[in-house]
Amino acid sequence: MKPRKPKVCKVCGNEFVPYRSFQKVCSGQCALVMVRREQEKKKAKEQADKLKMRRQAVKPRSYFINMAQSAVNQYIRERDRYKPCVSCGTYTTSQWDAGHYRTTASAPQLRFDERNIHKQCVVCNQHKSGNIVPYRIELIRRIGLSNVEMIENNHERHKWTIAECQFIRDIFRSKLRELRKQRKAG
Numbered sequence: 375m376k377p378r379k380p381k382v383c384k385v386c387g388n389e390f391v392p393y394r395s396f397q398k399v400c401s402g403q404c405a406l407v408m409v410r411r412e413q414e415k416k417k418a419k420e421q422a423d424k425l426k427m428r429r430q431a432v433k434p435r436s437y438f439i440n441m442a443q444s445a446v447n448q449y450i451r452e453r454d455r456y457k458p459c460v461s462c463g464t465y466t467t468s469q470w471d472a473g474h475y476r477t478t479a480s481a482p483q484l485r486f487d488e489r490n491i492h493k494q495c496v497v498c499n500q501h502k503s504g505n506i507v508p509y510r511i512e513l514i515r516r517i518g519l520s521n522v523e524m525i526e527n528n529h530e531r532h533k534w535t536i537a538e539c540q541f542i543r544d545i546f547r548s549k550l551r552e553l554r555k556q557r558k559a560g
Contacts, residue, residue, distance in 0.1 A: 439534055447491075449553070474491055482531065
């Protein structure tokens with residue numbers, strides 16, 4: 375059997391010849407020091423996790439709604455990437471928004487509904503308050519009159535919970551990843 379190569383001790387830094395191939399320290403004293411360090415690291419990680427949970431619990435519901443809305447908007451902009459603005463039909467603009475047909479203030483229950491959100495240029499979405507009349511015409515062409523009427527006639531109020539918002543965020547992040555993979559593949 376050939377002799378083992380010398381290793382450097384993880385604790386004291388001295389060079390030693392190990393008895394076993396997986397040995398990391400040179401002596402029992404160094405092993406005790408290493409175990410204590412690992413326990414301290416584990417305890418510090420648990421405390422950091424508890425602190426993270428407490429910080430998460432303090433955040434308001436609006437924070438989670440904004441996180442979910444951001445994920446939905448990213449997905450919508452990617453989904454409609456090669457389509458023109460839903461209102462004016464332009465392909466060129468400085469920035470694209472994910473515009474809602476029925477606003478989040480007037481219909482919060484439709485805030486995350488994919489049929490209610492489409493790619494829109496900043497001018498139409500922000501400066502022309504959504505440019506609703508041409509939006510409706512294009513929306514009928516894209517999703518059909520029955521779906522548009524369903525959106526317009528939906529008056530059920532819904533208060534989004536934190537758990538729902540986190541779930542929606544996760545769903546749309548995975549949809550976005552999947553869509554990007556499909557586009558990259560072909």
